[in-house]
Amino acid sequence: MAVCDIWEQVNLRKVSRRLDAYKAYGHKGTPYVDYKELLDTEKDLDAVIVATPDFWHAEHTIAALEKGYHVYCEKEMSNTIEGARRMVEAARKTGKLLQIGHQRRSNPRYLHCYDKYIREAHLLGRITTINGQWNRSRASCEDLGWPDGSEIDQATLNKYGFKDMHQFRNWRWFKGLGGGPIVDLGSHQIDIYSWFLDAQPTSVIASGGIDYWKDREWYDSVMAVYEYQTKEGTVRAFYQTLTTNSANGYYETFMGDQGTLLISESANRGSVYRENWVTEEQWQPWVDKGYLVKVEKAAAADAAADGAVLDVREGTVSVAEYSIPVTMEVPYHQPHLVNFFDAIRGKAKLNCPAEIGYETAVTVLKVNEAVEKAQRLEFKPEEFNV
Numbered sequence: 001m002a003v004c005d006i007w008e009q010v011n012l013r014k015v016s017r018r019l020d021a022y023k024a025y026g027h028k029g030t031p032y033v034d035y036k037e038l039l040d041t042e043k044d045l046d047a048v049i050v051a052t053p054d055f056w057h058a059e060h061t062i063a064a065l066e067k068g069y070h071v072y073c074e075k076e077m078s079n080t081i082e083g084a085r086r087m088v089e090a091a092r093k094t095g096k097l098l099q100i101g102h103q104r105r106s107n108p109r110y111l112h113c114y115d116k117y118i119r120e121a122h123l124l125g126r127i128t129t130i131n132g133q134w135n136r137s138r139a140s141c142e143d144l145g146w147p148d149g150s151e152i153d154q155a156t157l158n159k160y161g162f163k164d165m166h167q168f169r170n171w172r173w174f175k176g177l178g179g180g181p182i183v184d185l186g187s188h189q190i191d192i193y194s195w196f197l198d199a200q201p202t203s204v205i206a207s208g209g210i211d212y213w214k215d216r217e218w219y220d221s222v223m224a225v226y227e228y229q230t231k232e233g234t235v236r237a238f239y240q241t242l243t244t245n246s247a248n249g250y251y252e253t254f255m256g257d258q259g260t261l262l263i264s265e266s267a268n269r270g271s272v273y274r275e276n277w278v279t280e281e282q283w284q285p286w287v288d289k290g291y292l293v294k295v296e297k298a299a300a301a302d303a304a305a306d307g308a309v310l311d312v313r314e315g316t317v318s319v320a321e322y323s324i325p326v327t328m329e330v331p332y333h334q335p336h337l338v339n340f341f342d343a344i345r346g347k348a349k350l351n352c353p354a355e356i357g358y359e360t361a362v363t364v365l366k367v368n369e370a371v372e373k374a375q376r377l378e379f380k381p382e383e384f385n386v
Contacts, residue, residue: 001019001022001027001028001029001030002029002030002031002032002038002041002042002045003015003016003019003029003030003031003032004031004032004033004034004035004038005031005033006033006152006156006157006160007150007152007168008031008033008152009147009149009150010146010147010150012031012033013031015029016029016030016031017029030042033156035060035063036063039063039064039067045069046069046070046344047069047070047071047072047097047340047341047344048060048064048069048070048071048072049071049072049073050064050071050072050073050074051074052074053171053172053177053178054076054078054079054171054172054177054178054179054183055078055079055080055083055161055171055176055177055178056160056161057073057074057076057077057078057079057083057087058078058080058083058084058086058087060073061073061087061090061098062086062087062090065090065091065093065094065096065098066090066094068094068096069096070096070097070098070099070340070343070344071091071096071097071098071099072099072101072337072340073087073098073099073100073101073357074100074101075100075101075102075187075188075191075357075360076179076183076184076187076360076361076364076365077100077354077357077358077360077361078361079176079177079178079179079183079365080365081361081362081365084357084358084361084362085358085386087354087357087358088354088355088358088386089386091353091354092354097340097343097344097350097353098350098353098354098357099336099339099340099343099350099351099352099353100352100353100354100356100357100360101333101336101352102187102188102191102336102352102356102357102360103188103265103332103333103335103336104188104189104191104192104265105191105195105336105351105352105356106335106336106338106339106351106352107265107328107332107335107336108326108328108335109263109268109270109324109326109327109328110192110263110265112291112324112326113196113261113263113270113324114195114196116286116291117261117272117291118196118254118261121286121291123256123258123259123261123272123274123283123286123292124254124255124256124257124258124259124260124261125256125257125258125259125275126232126233126256126257126258127196127197127230127232127235127254127255127256128233128234128235128236128255128256128257129235129236129237129238129255130193130197130235130236130237130238130252130253130254130255131237131238131239131252131253131255132189132190132192132193132237132238132239132240132250132251132252132253133239133240133241133242133248133250133251134181134185134186134188134189134240134241134242134249134250135240135241135242135245135246135247135248135249135250136181136185136241136242136243136246137244137245137246138212138243138244138245140246141213141220141243141244143166143169143170144169144170145169146165146169151165152165152168161177162177172184172218173213173216173217173218174216174217174218175217175218178218179218179364179365179368180217180218180219180220180222180368181218181219181220181221181222181241181243182208182219182222182224182241182364182367182368183364183365183368185241185250186222186224186239186241186364186367187360187361187364188265189239189250189252190226190237190239190360190363190364191356191360191363191364192252193226193228193237193239193252194228194359194360194363196254197228197230197235198230198231199228199229199230199231199235200228200359200362200363200379200381200384201226201227201228201237201363201379202227202228202229202378202379203226203227203376203377203378203379204224204225204226204227204363204366204367204370204376204377204379205224205225205370205375205376205377206222206223206224206225206367206368206370206371207222207223207224207371207374208221208222208223208224208367208368208371209221209371212243212244213243218368219368219371220242220243220244221240221241221242221243221244222240222241222367222368222371223238223239223240224238224239224240224367224370225237225238225239226239226363249264249266249269250264250265250266251263251264251266251269251270252264257275258274258275258278259272259273259274259275259278260272260273260275260319261273263324265332268324268327268328270323270324271295271321271322271323271324272292272321272322272323272324273319273320273321273322274319274320274322275319276319276320280320283320283322287322290325291325292322292323292324292325293322293323293324293325294320294321294322295320295321295322295323297320297321336351336352339351355386358384358386359384362379362383362384363379366379
């Protein structure tokens with residue numbers, strides 16, 4: 001094993017020491033600063049994990065693929081469509097595996113919801129609307145600093161594309177380096193929109209701005225609305241990311257005419273809700289199969305279902321809740337890495353190969369463009385193809 005990082009005094013030292021714990025298994029965490037030296041020196045690697053700033057993803061990934069290694073690359077696949085396209089082409093040319101880090105695609109809870117609720121049982125009926133958000137508190141969005149005496153020398157910073165230590169530590173907020181919160185956070189969830197709908201968006205309109213963090217280059221608040229055309233009809237999908245308030249955290253809600261799925265990667269949060277015109281008997285076979293668990297409510301809360309007279313505006317009072325009987329007690333990224341390793345061993349197919357990562361990059365990066373142009377932007381079907 002080997003590790004490469006330009007921050008020698010902190011990241012490189014820390015990770016190298018952790019990898020050294022595997023010496024007993026014949027491995028050691030050989031440290032490098034220059035990724036080219038690592039690729040030229042190490043001869044017995046099977047795969048490379050690229051967890052560098054977005055603007056380096058294409059170069060690092062392509063170099064590793066061309067050296068004959070399988071690659072796991074963190075999302076966003078690239079901060080540019082051209083970079084993402086070259087990554088897909090390199091994976092095809094070399095025949096090596098390229099997994100993009102949209103980790104919800106390997107999360108057992110998301111897989112359960114997609115396989116059982118969306119595809120098999122069609123529990124939600126016709127999906128018409130999606131809502132999602134990732135709200136972060138002001139405190140969690142403060143600029144990152146660095147320990148005294150741990151600065152990277154100016155020549156090294158410049159060599160790798162950074163103006164200074166502040167930019168190195170906070171690259172996500174700089175144009176040309178990252179994509180801002182809509183890319184850092186939103187891409188995780190917007191990826192799920194397209195996955196669960198089995199469709200690509202046809203348009204997006206967005207509003208955002210540098211409303212609070214005035215010294216930053218990317219938009220600190222963004223609200224976007226996508227339009228999808230699915231086999232069953234139009235779906236409108238809203239997404240927001242905030243950096244000043246953490247209310248309700250992060251989640252995705254898929255709303256159909258028969259039910260609603262609310263799910264989050266966070267702390268096994270999630271439920272399925274049956275619309276009150278759908279009878280309990282219609283969902284009972286799926287409960288019997290263990291796909292759902294009925295959440296018992298107090299009698300008062302179920303009064304509407306027992307024939308109580310309600311104002312027409314109170315049509316959601318008696319919506320029944322069901323829990324998702326799948327939990328995940330490991331770090332959120334772990335199943336996606338396991339899927340990657342299993343694919344290398346020939347035991348599985350990648351859950352997010354390069355082509356899917358590319359589709360999501362096209363979908364997400366268009367939001368910043370829509371904010372900048374302050375207009376509705378259309379997607380052409382060919383934009384999603386390489």
